[in-house]
Amino acid sequence: MNLYKPELLATAKDLEEVKRLAQAGADAILIGHQQFGNRVAGDFELSDIKEAIDLLHAMNKKAYIQVNAIFHNQHLEALPDYLTALERDGVDGIIAGDQSIFQIKRDLNLTTPLTWNPATLSTNYQTLNYWHQRGMDRAALSNELSLDAVIEIKEHVSCPIEIQVHGMTCIFQSKRKLVRNYYQHIDKSYEQDQVRYIKEDKKADSHYPIFEDINGTHIMSTEDLVMIDYLDLILSAQIDGLKIEGMMKSTDYNERIVILYREAIDTYLTDPELYQIKKAGWKQSIYQTQPNQRKIGTGFYFKEQIY
Amino acid sequence: MQIERRKPELLAPAGNLEKLKFAIHYGADAVYIGGRQFGLRAKAGNFSFEEMAEGVVFAKKYGAKVYVATNIIAHNENLAGAHDYFKKLYDIGISAVIAADPALIQACHEAAPDLEVHISTQASIANWKTVEYWKKEGIPRVVLAREVSVEEIRQIKEKVDIEIEAFIHGAMCISYSGRCVLSNHMTARDANRGGCAQSCRWKYDLFEDGTDGTVAVSDQADEKYTMSSQDLSMVEHLPDLIEAGVDSLKIEGRMKSIHYVATVVNVYRKIIDTYFSDPENFQLDQAWIDEIWKAAQRSLSTAFYYHEPTEKDQLFGKPDRIPKYDFAGLVLDYDEHTQVATIQQRNSFGIGDEVEFFGPNFYRFKQKIHILWDENGEAIDRAKHAMMITKVKVDQPVKYYDMMRKQK
Numbered sequence: 001m002n003l004y005k006p007e008l009l010a011t012a013k014d015l016e017e018v019k020r021l022a023q024a025g026a027d028a029i030l031i032g033h034q035q036f037g038n039r040v041a042g043d044f045e046l047s048d049i050k051e052a053i054d055l056l057h058a059m060n061k062k063a064y065i066q067v068n069a070i071f072h073n074q075h076l077e078a079l080p081d082y083l084t085a086l087e088r089d090g091v092d093g094i095i096a097g098d099q100s101i102f103q104i105k106r107d108l109n110l111t112t113p114l115t116w117n118p119a120t121l122s123t124n125y126q127t128l129n130y131w132h133q134r135g136m137d138r139a140a141l142s143n144e145l146s147l148d149a150v151i152e153i154k155e156h157v158s159c160p161i162e163i164q165v166h167g168m169t170c171i172f173q174s175k176r177k178l179v180r181n182y183y184q185h186i187d188k189s190y191e192q193d194q195v196r197y198i199k200e201d202k203k204a205d206s207h208y209p210i211f212e213d214i215n216g217t218h219i220m221s222t223e224d225l226v227m228i229d230y231l232d233l234i235l236s237a238q239i240d241g242l243k244i245e246g247m248m249k250s251t252d253y254n255e256r257i258v259i260l261y262r263e264a265i266d267t268y269l270t271d272p273e274l275y276q277i278k279k280a281g282w283k284q285s286i287y288q289t290q291p292n293q294r295k296i297g298t299g300f301y302f303k304e305q306i307y
Numbered sequence: 308m309q310i311e312r313r314k315p316e317l318l319a320p321a322g323n324l325e326k327l328k329f330a331i332h333y334g335a336d337a338v339y340i341g342g343r344q345f346g347l348r349a350k351a352g353n354f355s356f357e358e359m360a361e362g363v364v365f366a367k368k369y370g371a372k373v374y375v376a377t378n379i380i381a382h383n384e385n386l387a388g389a390h391d392y393f394k395k396l397y398d399i400g401i402s403a404v405i406a407a408d409p410a411l412i413q414a415c416h417e418a419a420p421d422l423e424v425h426i427s428t429q430a431s432i433a434n435w436k437t438v439e440y441w442k443k444e445g446i447p448r449v450v451l452a453r454e455v456s457v458e459e460i461r462q463i464k465e466k467v468d469i470e471i472e473a474f475i476h477g478a479m480c481i482s483y484s485g486r487c488v489l490s491n492h493m494t495a496r497d498a499n500r501g502g503c504a505q506s507c508r509w510k511y512d513l514f515e516d517g518t519d520g521t522v523a524v525s526d527q528a529d530e531k532y533t534m535s536s537q538d539l540s541m542v543e544h545l546p547d548l549i550e551a552g553v554d555s556l557k558i559e560g561r562m563k564s565i566h567y568v569a570t571v572v573n574v575y576r577k578i579i580d581t582y583f584s585d586p587e588n589f590q591l592d593q594a595w596i597d598e599i600w601k602a603a604q605r606s607l608s609t610a611f612y613y614h615e616p617t618e619k620d621q622l623f624g625k626p627d628r629i630p631k632y633d634f635a636g637l638v639l640d641y642d643e644h645t646q647v648a649t650i651q652q653r654n655s656f657g658i659g660d661e662v663e664f665f666g667p668n669f670y671r672f673k674q675k676i677h678i679l680w681d682e683n684g685e686a687i688d689r690a691k692h693a694m695m696i697t698k699v700k701v702d703q704p705v706k707y708y709d710m711m712r713k714q715k
Binding site for chain 1: 381385437441481497533624
């Protein structure tokens with residue numbers, strides 16, 4: 001008997017995407033507002049969040065809210081009311097990475113489950129056990145880990161963990177407005193909504209999306225992570241959450257990706273041998289779905305690091 | 308009304324034992340160093356336990372403290388030996404460790420409960436509730452994120468009774484420290500474990516993607532896209548940080564030269580002491596600013612302390628013309644009867660060179676080299692050999708640890 005049932009998570013940019021990705025097979029949807037969340041796929045006001053929660057609960061799905069900005073004093077003024085409202089509206093969890101959250105939850109007696117996601121800083125199991133003891137309910141692991149390290153962490157942590165399995169990853173965040181500053185320097189007018197990317201010198205096929213929001217400047221990976229053909233390794237290790245990052249992608253694309261991962265996960269759990277037969281086909285499907293310029297890769301999961 | 312203010316600590320970097328000695332001799336109240344494990348400056352000299360012990364003994368003579376940076380973001384395999392390491396640091400007499408990863412913070416608390424842990428800037432602490440969290444964890448000091456303003460520091464100090472350490476001078480990450488994996492992504496060098504390739508300072512092509520195609524913005528401009536930060540300097544504004552309640556004023560640069568460390572420490576020591584001798588009538592002295600520029604490696608900025616940095620706080624266009632100085636020689640001895648100094652050569656110098664001697668307490672004077680002998684008393688034109696011992700006739704008294712610099 002196997003009670004293991006991984007959660008397939010996906011980000012959504014608007015209510016339509018929430019609905020379509022849930023229908024496509026996501027178990028949980030991640031949403032937020034850039035005022036409190038880092039790199040949200042789209043801005044959800046509290047009223048939209050309430051609607052998304054109700055919609056997801058009606059489908060027996062979960063709603064997680066990204067509250068993972070790096071907070072300054074100014075954020076702390078509105079944060080208690082925001083977290084209180086989220087709990088009142090029945091959110092299934094918040095995702096945060098700033099220690100102030102532990103303090104505020106304690107001050108207000110909030111019980112909303114906390115997924116701890118400090119981006120690059122969740123890299124070993126002793127650290128995750130430390131946060132678990134301090135009130136974290138689930139750990140979102142850093143993307144800069146090998147799959148072996150992820151599995152080792154799973155074997156040694158006392159709480160559920162989630163990892164990203166698909167989509168772009170953040171590789172840089174500055175509080176400065178680094179695109180606007182450059183436009184100022186070259187005396188060119190700047191429009192924030194313009195889609196932009198940078199290329200490494202002499203690496204013609206590199207493609208790093210870069211954008212600014214109220215949290216500063218963000219640079220995203222040159223490749224989209226695609227782990228659909230390694231789900232056997234991930235699922236046999238009983239990783240609890242598998243996340244699809246859908247930012248800067250169309251709803252059609254994300255829906256297609258969720259359908260494929262849903263099918264792949266369910267296939268592995270019911271018939272591992274059939275998964276082995278079909279995995280190359282799923283990967284091929286993703287390859288054909290990829291937007292121009294977006295290569296696919298496996299991120300840090302199989303990469304040697306030097307330090 | 309007289310405001311009671313405690314003199315903040317001046318905290319300097321020390322990449323090796325010699326730099327430690329100079330930093331302390333020139334006025335640092337504390338230095339931070341790296342050991343052979345758990346530190347972020349893989350390429351800095353870094354201290355063996357024996358060197359740390361010698362550094363601690365030296366520091367004690369001046370009433371100074373030694374901190375050890377153990378600020379990596381550890382992966383599973385990096386944590387072996389942490390308990391023994393912290394125990395050893397405590398036994399050596401290290402006053403505190405600077406850490407960002409809770410696994411290491413906890414290991415230190417378990418292995419050496421009396422060894423202070425300061426939370427590193429790598430943890431990007433930027434609000435008072437987070438500071439309060441660490442206070443409740445028994446942490447006596449946090450190093451704030453470089454993204455906080457003077458006003459935010461003041462608010463944090465009002466809300467939480469904890470020591471605040473803030474950077475006053477040196478190179479900066481342009482990202483939130485610890486939240487950048489450019490280097491790891493592009494070169495497989497993990498910055499959070501000491502391997503930073505400084506990818507933010509590289510040149511990139513920037514494109515706009517629109518319905519009518521792709522536009523190469525940087526091709527139409529005089530300069531490619533880059534994200535290189537100017538260096539931080541609060542030389543003109545130090546009283547603002549003191550009055551905001553900062554407890555430790557930190558200089559960056561474990562990789563920097565002895566000349567850099569001595570010069571920068573000397574200036575900030577002078578400013579702090581001048582301020583505290585008469586806070587109400589404190590006035591900035593242009594000589595301090597001029598002196599700081601002798602050690603500057605990039606243009607200088609106040610970063611986030613007063614406003615969000617703009618393009619003027621980044622390195623664009625041609626670099627500013629910064630006068631470059633060499634550390635030409637170290638004074639080992641001085642004979643007051645003959646006014647001859649014994650000088651160990653650190654960079655080539657010779658007859659006719661315009662040099663500047665300087666020492667602690669902002670002591671300094673310029674002169675031309677008129678007479679120069681080698682170790683055996685033979686007159687020579689130039690001191691060409693590294694570390695050779697020379698004798699130089701000097702215009703004013705000097706002493707051991709004074710330095711001689713020369714413009715390049």
